[in-house]
Amino acid sequence: MTRRVGLVLLAAALAAFLIAPDRFAPLLRPLTTNGAPAIYTQTSLLRLALSHLALVGAAVAVSTAVAVGFAIFVTRPAGRDLLPLARSVASIGQTFPPVAVLALAVPAMGFGAGPTLLALILYGLLPIFENTLAGLASVPPAVIEAARGTGMTPAQRLRAVELPLALPVILSGVRLSAIIALSTATIGSTVAARTLGEVIIAGLLSSNSAFVVQGGAVVAALALLISGLFREIERALTPAAQRPGG
Amino acid sequence: MTTLRATGLPRRAVAPDLPGAVAALIGLGGMALPFVQFRPNRIVAGEALTLPAALGARGTAVLAGLAAVLLLAALGRQRPALRLALGAAAGLGLTLALGAAATALSAGGGTLARVSPAAGFWTMLLAALLLAADGAARLEARPALRWLLLAAGVAAVAALLRSGVLADVSVLREYAARAPQFRAEAVRHLRLAFASLGAALAIGLPLGIALHLQRGLRPAVLGVLDVVQTIPSLALFGVMIPALGWVAAHVPGAAAAGIAGIGVFPALVALFLYSLLPVVANTVVGLDAVPAPLREAAAGLGMTRGQVLRQVMIPLTLPVLLAAVRIVLVQNIGLAVIAGLIGGGGFGAFVFQGLNQTAMDLILLGALPTIALALVAGVALDIAVAQLRRGAA
Structure with missing residues (x-):
């Protein structure tokens, strides 16, 4: 309960800051030197936050569709041969540093949102893929057997039994992906993507800590809110999903 | 050890292999892409060349060798160790071809010329490494052997870098300068x-x-x-x-x-x-x-x-x-x-x-x-x- 109250308060504070950042200037003023501005005004913070979220949302949506689809494929009889390879590619892929992926995407796609989107998608695939595999593997064989016994086709079993039971674990993979993407998207500003990283970089370039703090705080607040929201959904789904067929 | 799996279907003696087919698809696709990027100096955009265009008959031979390996992998499942070796050999061949292409191209281009790997090289390398990774994953080796494989891989890369065959590739030119x-x-x-x-x-x-x-x-x-x-x-x-x-x-x-x-x-x-x-x-x-x-x-x-x-x-x-x-x-x-x-x-x-x-x-x-x-x-x-x-x- 306290967690929910905390989330609502955080959401309210974030909304207030994004809508009327000037009101918060006195709070950030002590971090500035030589009368530098306390609030980033080059671009509206609200617009940057929305574009940041849009980038993350698009990337996570693509990652989820691809990763869940692929994880389902390699756990069916037709694709099972690919499982060992997919596993090792996923674990190797996880060691690739996001910044390196981002930097390497630039020459292929130019500066802007493109390389950031690609890096976010690539990096978001792995947690979702791993969690979907784990979720599908956690479905008790007896349950699948029972579903088969009632005459369900493989497709029906997948839709009505396996996926609902695996959903909480899949969602926690999506949450992980979204959090990583939120943080990585800030680095996207180094390749000219429109994200909250712009504020942080402006702060780094002009040695204005107020900019660094407000950019970082907004991203951190977004991450906490999204993570909290996902956890609520996971919790709401888990008991219902544990009832077979429910 | 047997490579047959209980998929519910009887398997023919020569069955297409799914991981091999994926690698083959990627690798053959990479052959159509430019292998290297050739630029008069390091800042300007340059021209993209396929392997045969960069290296002539030798380039065609490398591509033919790679195609053979990929088709072999797609058409049937080798023993894991053999597949690992094939993938590693393909990767080595591609890297050597990259070095040779860089040397050949920069011979006519002066010291400022830059030859860097392009999409085709990376795609084909990915295919070769996928084959090697598939072999390694199915090898299910003990830790001692995995240590040995890791050490061999690191040693091979170090030897390649030290041998100088890659010295004319742009990244290593950049390295030599600093x-x-x-x-x-x-x-x-x-x-x-x-x-x-x-x-x-x-x-x-x-x-x-x-x-x-x-x-x-x-x-x-x-x-x-x-x-x-x-x-x-x-x-x-x-x-x-x-x-x-x-x-x-x-x-x-x-x-x-x-x-x-x-x-x-x-x-x-x-x-x-x-x-x-x-x-x-x-x-x-x-x-x-x-x-x-x-x-x-x-x-x-x-x-x-x-x-x-x-x-x-x-x-x-x-x-x-x-x-x-x-x-x-x-x-x-x-x-x-x-x-x-x-x-x-x-x-x-x-x-x-x-x-x-x-x-x-x-x-x-x-x-x-x-x-x-x-x-x-x-x-x-x-x-x-x-x-x-x-x-x-």
Whole structure:
């Protein structure tokens, strides 16, 4: 309960800051030197936050569709041969540093949102893929057997039994992906993507800590809110999903 | 060993192999893409050449060899060891072809000419490595053999780089122009990654043990560390500069102790903060997982609480701890790149300099060693964890 109250308060504070950042200037003023501005005004913070979220949302949506689809494929009889390879590619892929992926995407796609989107998608695939595999593997064989016994086709079993039971674990993979993407998207500003990283970089370039703090705080607040929201959904789904067929 | 699997369908003697087919599709697609990019100097855009266009008949021969390997893999499943060898050989062949193409092209282009790998090279290399990875994954080798394979892979790459066959490839030209700086940044990068890991272990282990003993403290401490993880790396690194600068200026003795708002120190502290959560959380999880009867048996033998902790609990927790070390080390090697943006050095210095100048070779000079380091660290610690689990079982 306290967690929910905390989330609502955080959401309210974030909304207030994004809508009327000037009101918060006195709070950030002590971090500035030589009368530098306390609030980033080059671009509206609200617009940057929305574009940041849009980038993350698009990337996570693509990652989820691809990763869940692929994880389902390699756990069916037709694709099972690919499982060992997919596993090792996923674990190797996880060691690739996001910044390196981002930097390497630039020459292929130019500066802007493109390389950031690609890096976010690539990096978001792995947690979702791993969690979907784990979720599908956690479905008790007896349950699948029972579903088969009632005459369900493989497709029906997948839709009505396996996926609902695996959903909480899949969602926690999506949450992980979204959090990583939120943080990585800030680095996207180094390749000219429109994200909250712009504020942080402006702060780094002009040695204005107020900019660094407000950019970082907004991203951190977004991450906490999204993570909290996902956890609520996971919790709401888990008991219902544990009832077979429910 | 048999490669047949119970798929519910009888298998023909020669059945198409799915992983092989995927690699073949990628590799054959890569043949249509340009193999190298040739530029009169390192800044301007240049022309893209396929392997035969760059290397003539020799290039065609390499492509034919690769196509043969890929078709072989797609049409039937080799023994894992053979497939690993085929994939490795294909990768080696492609790399040698890249070196030869660079030498041939820059012979006519003067010292400023740049030949860099293009999409075709990377795609075909990916196909070769997929084959090798499929072989390695199905080999299900013991840790000793996996160590040997890892060492062989590292030695092969080192030998390739030292032999000079790749000397005319743009990344290595870039390296030759700044070898001393490269070595300095490499040392700095490693120091950042390992020193922050060491500090996280020194603080995180006792903290984890304390949380294991005092359940009441868990929500607060783990909650704070959780929030630290959500701060974007760019901001955490950035905030450290003024924060530590203030500490150095206002806390007596801090500056003398090496605390500073510039250079490596802010990056080190930021990495340390990110490392704490995995270390602390895994210590708690690992200690909690030690079966109570074992703990009680040790206590029954007359061991003190400290002895139980040191001689029973910690050894049993080691695999989980090592898993945390893997997470932290791989993460820190990657995140240390950000230090390049705030003047902390490391390979990130090349990456961001390259991004500023839109100089691909410079980006590669920073990104490739970072990826290689993270990869080797990840694989090595995976093997170590497997070895410990095997020993414990």
